[in-house]
């Protein structure tokens with residue numbers, strides 16, 4: 001597909017040019033973040049997250065009221081509030097303020113919101129000299145690039161690159177070949193510009209309605225200088241930044257630096273309720289006491305930007321985006337972001353996991369479409385986010401909206417026959433292929449092993465690549481002739497059981513890896529459970545990953561009804577594939593009526609979670625295969641980890657005498673269909689390499705709990721990789 | 731384990747690369763003289779019994795004095811023990827500028843103004859806001875950046891901070 005060719009090249013280029021730098025920096029942020037959370041204690045951290053989310057939910061709910069309260073407070077203090085409808089409106093207003101102040105020079109402190117409205121270009125066009133004073137932002141300004149990270153705009157640049165850049169641009173007397181020399185140069189250069197500035201522009205991390213204050217977070221101290229040296233201060237912020245009062249600021253003050261850079265608190269947390277009492281400094285009168293004795297009145301303007309946010313607020317699926325405090329943790333925790341950075345994983349302004357929501361909301365779907373598919377839905381960002389935003393869901397919804405209207409020329413009747421989904425016409429063929437994997441698997445299994453042989457023919461692989469963008473370098477899953485359901489059909493199980501279980505035959509377990517299903521059945525039976533494997537459909541994970549929400553919902557409804565009947569009959573549902581269980585736990589809340597969601601959520605278990613529970617309740621571990629000290633290298637699936645279920649597998653394995661090494665990487669990089677796609681194949685391998693590196697020289701048995709993890713490990717390590725249940729099964 | 735908030739404050743300051751010393755009120759002048767490196771600028775201290783008047787510290791400085799000062803001295807009414815944070819208030823005497831321009835920031839703080847953690851600091855802050863004192867900065871350690879390839883201290887703000895704790899309890 002031609003649309004994917006350019007993406008593959010771009011990603012390859014960014015992997016090579018910026019990948020190492022981004023990887024090193026984001027991983028450092030992550031490590032520090034984990035250490036800080038350990039330090040405060042995860043329980044306290046959770047309490048702050050819960051509170052922060054409540055505050056944001058409430059504030060966005062009554063936003064129009066808070067805007068008016070902000071206006072009243074700021075005006076009462078002697079400042080001005082301007083609510084700008086869109087970017088152009090905001091730019092014009094700021095340019096007018098600068099003109100009124102007879103300004104020649106403007107200094108700025110880092111602000112994503114001013115990036116969003118392209119303020120610098122507009123001010124420069126009206127003849128102003130504009131300088132970014134945040135060092136990372138300064139680098140970007142000098143390089144004439146765009147930020148690659150919400151928190152660290154120049155995160156993709158190495159020290160050597162910055163030295164080369166500055167030496168070429170500024171031709172300094174002495175070489176700038178150290179971080180110290182670069183910093184000293186920038187301090188000097190920007191210090192002079194701050195002293196001579198007429199207007200200071202800052203963003204605002206938070207706006208406090210009751211007192212008309214803004215809160216600014218920096219480590220360098222530039223925000224305070226920009227806000228207090230010139231006598232005119234313009235703060236530019238999205239309307240969503242408003243919270244009621246200083247009291248509500250506390251949880252955010254606890255969370256923001258910890259989530260962003262892994263600091264307990266930023267070096268500078270400034271609270272300004274302008275006009276401030278700090279005297280403005282008049283460097284034109286250097287020897288006059290009293291800071292130059294300026295008698296100028298301080299002038300303060302708060303520009304609150306709508307630019308699509310009111311619409312986002314009314315949009316049930318995008319609203320959560322407005323809770324975002326721009327800490328960048330979702331980007332750092334994302335394995336794909338770590339490899340390619342914000343120049344691939346970002347839009348016009350915003351980067352990382354939540355960028356899809358922002359770009360769709362403020363720029364439109366086209367801006368989000370460029371990078372939306374980089375989210376594999378692994379859900380690690382949800383746990384990282386200080387306001388618990390369901391970022392994967394936002395990405396899925398946006399993907400669904402983007403889908404409509406693509407490939408309209410494709411003959412829909414033909415497609416509809418091939419892919420029996422619920423999607424409206426226009427959904428791209430490749431998405432529908434992956435989204436209907438269940439149908440493919442059914443066909444493949446029915447005709448195996450011929451189907452597998454055919455699928456591996458070079459000509460067929462080329463055709464799949466050309467037609468569907470399935471990379472020829474990735475081995476396709478081989479379908480088993482006998483499905484798990486067929487194997488189980490008519491089998492006799494435990495006669496007088498302790499518990500009764502339905503083992504959910506997800507698409508992969510049923511058609512591709514029935515052996516792990518059989519191992520699960522044998523294990524459960526050995527522990528006294530009667531097990532049935534019903535002939536039921538897919539969870540909807542595959543279509544959901546492709547943004548095919550209507551199809552996913554219909555699958556969810558069918559499955560919930562089918563499994564519901566078993567739950568009613570007093571059976572527990574046990575799930576082998578973590579991505580399927582994650583559907584029940586997370587996405588079904590969005591797809592099903594509340595009572596059906598709750599019933600399945602409460603009645604279903606991950607297989608090792610269930611085994612763990614059986615053993616805790618007295619089942620005999622001797623019935624399983626003991627480890628006798630043998631070494632296991634275990635990689636738990638992303639979603640299994642975010643559901644907090646990794647520990648059960650480790651506990652059971654250790655209980656049975658295995659010596660377990662667990663992986664400490666963010667992700668395997670495969671995430672379902674992602675690694676099969678031509679444009680993402682290399683990225684998927686790049687991400688997977690960290691995992692492969694850790695397990696490479698091990699003589700331990702390699703096990704992984706998700707299908708895609710198994711596939712990835714087998715491809716990268718060329719070792720057989722099984723599900724851990726296959727080790728312990730009798 | 732219970733430790734005195736002052737000890738904890740000093741430990742936290744050390745962790746964020748700030749230094750500190752504790753003095754009795756009658757040792758204040760000598761300790762400050764020791765701490766200040768000239769040339770110095772300052773903002774009037776917000777305490778009745780402590781003053782910068784007898785020190786070589788320019789109050790209400792000219793822009794040149796501000797720019798060329800080696801040390802800036804300010805008084806603070808809040809320290810946070812668990813974090814090593816001090817408050818720099820926005821006052822007509824120019825505390826913010828004094829704290830920010832010189833490379834060395836000396837903070838005078840009374841031990842009774844040290845509060846245990848951010849939560850208690852916010853409780854204090856709420857009262858301050860009620861009283862109309864609603865502009866200030868929580869400053870924690872020297873100004874720093876990682877944007878130039880390694881951590882460097884002293885960017886737009888000071889590269890060193892010393893907290894002079896006056897034991898008033």
Ligand code: SF4
Nearest residue numbers: 324325327328330385
């Ligand atoms: S979505 Fe959450 S994690 Fe991502 S930048 Fe926003 S607040 Fe931070």
